[in-house]
Structures are given as C-alpha cells and as structure tokens.
Amino acid sequence: MGQDKWNISFKTIMSSLLFAFVFYAIALWRYLVTGYIFYLYNFGYIGTALACGLFLNTALPKKHRSWGRRIAQLLVGSYLLIYVGFILGENLQLEGFFIYLLMGVFQGATLHYFIAKIIGPLLFNRGWCSWACWTAMVLDLLPWKVPRYKRVRSLGLMRYVHFFVSLAAVLYIWFILGNRTIYADKTTEIYWLAVGSILYFVVGIGVGYIFKDNRAFCKYICPVPVLQKITSRYAIMKVEINKDKCIDCGLCEKNCPMNIKLLAYKNANKRICSTECILCATCIDICPKAAVSITNKIDVIHFKSACIRN
Ligand code: SF4
Ligand code: SF4
Ligand code: SF4
Known part of the structure; x- marks a missing residue:
C-alpha cells in the first residue's frame, strides 16, 4: 500500500x-x-x-526509487570523467591524486579526493561509490545486480596491492626518474586518465562477468576504498534496521550488492558500520516493512568489536 x-x-x-x-x-x-x-x-x-x-x-x-541514485550517478560520473577529466584535462584517478599531492597543489584531484573520498565519508559514508563514481556508473549497467556468490574475503587484499603499486609507480617517476614536471603538459595527464579509465572498465567488466557480480571490481580490485574505509567507519550517515518493524524476511541481505550481513548488525543492535556499505539504498527500497533507513548519528566505534565481517 x-x-x-x-x-x-x-x-x-x-x-x-x-x-x-x-x-x-x-x-x-x-x-x-x-x-x-x-x-x-x-x-x-x-x-x-x-x-x-x-x-x-x-x-x-x-x-x-533506484532511478534517483542512477540519475545522480550518471549526471555526476559522466560530468567528472568527460568534462573535468577529458575536456579540462584533470586526472582525478588515484595516481593523479598522488602526483598533485607531490606537487603541493590543492585543487583538481587533491580536492576531489579530499572531499569525496577522505573527509566526505565522515559525513556521507561511501556514498561516492553508488552516487557519483564513473566506473560504477558503467559497472552498474551489468546484469548481476545481486551477487551470485558469497564474497571471497581473501581477494580483497588485491585492493591494497593495487593501491601500493599505484603509489610506488608515482614515487618511482617522481624520485627515482626525477620527473617533477610530469603534469606540465596536460596531454600526459589526459593519456594517463584515458589508459587508467579503459583499464578500470575492461577489468571491471571482466571480473563482473567472472564472479557474476556487478560490484566485484569494487570488492576486490579498486584501490579507492583503502582511503575511504579509514573515515567511513566513523560516518554519521549509516543504514539502520528498526528491529520492531523487521520480520526477518532476509530480502535486504539477499539483495545487498556488497554482501553485507545486515541481519547480524540488526541482531547486535548496531547500525551497519561495515566500511563496505556504499549507501546504495537497495536494502531500503526492497524492505517490505519499511524497516530500513539511513540515520544520522555518531557511533562509539571500537575497532575490534563494532563491525561484523562480511
Ligand atoms: S570501489 Fe572504486 S570503482 Fe567501486 S564505486 Fe568505489 S571508487 Fe568506484
Ligand atoms: S547495506 Fe544497504 S545501503 Fe549498504 S551496500 Fe548493502 S544494500 Fe546498499
Ligand atoms: S527486508 Fe526489511 S523486514 Fe526483511 S529482513 Fe530486511 S529489514 Fe527485516
């Protein structure tokens, strides 16, 4: 009704x-x-x-309702990739962030990372990942919205490997090769963005197909959560289940694209403090009892006890 x-x-x-x-x-x-x-x-x-x-x-x-998120994701993701990235020549990818940091520049990729992926998650959690990311904008078009298999936890290590390889590559160029003017020419920045984006799309679609999971790339390969997870743990905006309304039908958990154990959080009287939650609102839209919502609070988080492993 x-x-x-x-x-x-x-x-x-x-x-x-x-x-x-x-x-x-x-x-x-x-x-x-x-x-x-x-x-x-x-x-x-x-x-x-x-x-x-x-x-x-x-x-x-x-x-x-999910159209709202998809529309925002398409509007913001395509704007950042096509206009800011290719037309203005800003590499907003992780390597671009590292290079801008080394250059001491607080604009472009540095500002983007600061707002969307480092400080912002204190407020809006990993909302970037479902409302604005241009890689996920494409991956969310794949047909495996509900992951077919359980998450392979050990594969999550690849995100950290990817992060440190990206960092090492930039440090090598900067300190060992002594190239401090890599972005003096915008063409290099645009090439880097183009190659990086194509790689992300190809690998993302490939692992999506292998795991039958639109978000496999996000779970196992993308390096961005390495930064997001530090602050999103303390996010004010988190998903919460109202125990009194819930009938334990399990639909929210079954449809969560990030394999979050929502009911375990509910049973432990906790909000969903998993740093894997991307605030996609799928659980909210699917709940037949309107028991799920996003609430704004400050949680007292203890690293070892607060989060249930998913
Ligand atoms: S994990 Fe990476 S690819 Fe996935 S939505 Fe977040 S930033 Fe985008
Ligand atoms: S817990 Fe809900 S909001 Fe978070 S990722 Fe899963 S379905 Fe999306
Ligand atoms: S979908 Fe709603 S009612 Fe069903 S288990 Fe989840 S919170 Fe409870």
Whole structure:
C-alpha cells in the first residue's frame, strides 16, 4: 500500500535542499578563496545533481526509487570523467591524486579526493561509490545486480596491492626518474586518465562477468576504498534496521550488492558500520516493512568489536 505513489513531503524536500546547500557552501568557499568561477559551477552542478537524485530516491514510487541514485550517478560520473577529466584535462584517478599531492597543489584531484573520498565519508559514508563514481556508473549497467556468490574475503587484499603499486609507480617517476614536471603538459595527464579509465572498465567488466557480480571490481580490485574505509567507519550517515518493524524476511541481505550481513548488525543492535556499505539504498527500497533507513548519528566505534565481517 502506498508504494505506487509519489512521496513528496516537507522532510523529503528539505533534506535534498540541505544537501545541495552544503555543496553551494563549498562552491562559494572555493570561489572566494581562489577567485576561479569554475568552483562555483562545478560544485553547484554536482550539488544540484546529487540533490535531485536524493529527492527522486525518496519521492518516486517505491519500485522506481533506484532511478534517483542512477540519475545522480550518471549526471555526476559522466560530468567528472568527460568534462573535468577529458575536456579540462584533470586526472582525478588515484595516481593523479598522488602526483598533485607531490606537487603541493590543492585543487583538481587533491580536492576531489579530499572531499569525496577522505573527509566526505565522515559525513556521507561511501556514498561516492553508488552516487557519483564513473566506473560504477558503467559497472552498474551489468546484469548481476545481486551477487551470485558469497564474497571471497581473501581477494580483497588485491585492493591494497593495487593501491601500493599505484603509489610506488608515482614515487618511482617522481624520485627515482626525477620527473617533477610530469603534469606540465596536460596531454600526459589526459593519456594517463584515458589508459587508467579503459583499464578500470575492461577489468571491471571482466571480473563482473567472472564472479557474476556487478560490484566485484569494487570488492576486490579498486584501490579507492583503502582511503575511504579509514573515515567511513566513523560516518554519521549509516543504514539502520528498526528491529520492531523487521520480520526477518532476509530480502535486504539477499539483495545487498556488497554482501553485507545486515541481519547480524540488526541482531547486535548496531547500525551497519561495515566500511563496505556504499549507501546504495537497495536494502531500503526492497524492505517490505519499511524497516530500513539511513540515520544520522555518531557511533562509539571500537575497532575490534563494532563491525561484523562480511
Ligand atoms: S570501489 Fe572504486 S570503482 Fe567501486 S564505486 Fe568505489 S571508487 Fe568506484
Ligand atoms: S547495506 Fe544497504 S545501503 Fe549498504 S551496500 Fe548493502 S544494500 Fe546498499
Ligand atoms: S527486508 Fe526489511 S523486514 Fe526483511 S529482513 Fe530486511 S529489514 Fe527485516
């Protein structure tokens, strides 16, 4: 009942607007500090796209709510990859972040990583991974939305290997080869972005096919969670199950693209503090009892006891 109707309330509108205003504040801050008009329209656009997605994700009839996230993901992901990446010539990938850090530059990839993947997760968890990532924007088009197999925990180590290989490659270029002007020419930056993006897409689709899991690349190979997981553990926004409403049907857990053990968290009276949760809202949309929601709190986290292994 009520699932085929729009759900437009004061709360729905205000939470989307609040989200947009956070981005507008960042846009204004960067514009006032740097004088670059780019920051105004860049963060303005991203904030507006995300706010529209959030609005649709709560306002649309339940069976269509995931469109909100997909629309935001397409708007932000394609903007960052095509416009910021290829047209403006900014390599927003991990290696770009390392190079900008070494150059002492606080813009482009550095700012992107700082907001989306290091400090931002304290607020919006790993929301980047389902609402904005351009790699997942493509991987989410694959047909294996519900993972067919259990997660292979040991393969997660590959993410750390990937992270340190990327770091080592940049340090080698910078310190051993002594190339401090690698990004002096934008063409190099664009080539690096192009090769890196193609590799991510090809490998992502390949492992998606092998594991019959759209998010296999995210679970096993992508190096970005190595950074996100540090702060997302303390995220204010997390998924929570209302024990009183839950009927233990298991649908949320069965459909979670990241194989999170939602019911174990519920039974332990905890929010979903797994750093694998990407706030995709699948569990919220699928729950027949409206028992799942995203709540905003500060958890007291003890590293060893708080998180249930998934
Ligand atoms: S894990 Fe990597 S590829 Fe997957 S959504 Fe996050 S940043 Fe994108
Ligand atoms: S727990 Fe829910 S929000 Fe988190 S990844 Fe799983 S389905 Fe998505
Ligand atoms: S889908 Fe809802 S009712 Fe079913 S187990 Fe999950 S939280 Fe409980």
